[in-house]
Amino acid sequence: MIQHQVNVAARYNPETLERVLRVVRHRGFQVCSIxxxxxxxxxxxxxxxxxxxxxxxxxxxxQLKKLVDVAHVAIRQNTTTSQQIRA
Incomplete structure (x- = not known):
């Protein structure tokens, strides 16, 4: 799987973090750290x-940039955590 580091700048509202995490889950991504x-x-x-x-x-x-409270989204780096070996 490929890991991506995502930075999100948003307005502080109690539901903002919940919305971001819901989008991550619905798009098929697994949170490794936050x-x-x-x-x-x-x-x-x-x-x-x-x-x-x-x-x-x-x-x-x-999808993240469409959220109402999100002002900025940036992808910082890609790293591979596991490699597929084909026989």
Missing amino acids: NMETTSDAQNINIELTVASPRPVELLFS
Whole structure:
């Protein structure tokens, strides 16, 4: 599976994190790690997700940027965690 690091900047609302995680799950991605921090003004949040899936990360990117509270989505890196060996 390929891992992708996704950064999401959004407005701070109680339901924002739940919406982001629901989109990740519905698009067939598995959350490997998550980190969320509020900004200094406590009105915005930064969410860093490491997700894994054989599916293209563009599917997730296009859905996350459509969420109402999301201001910015960025994909930072791709890494392979397991390799398929064909006989």
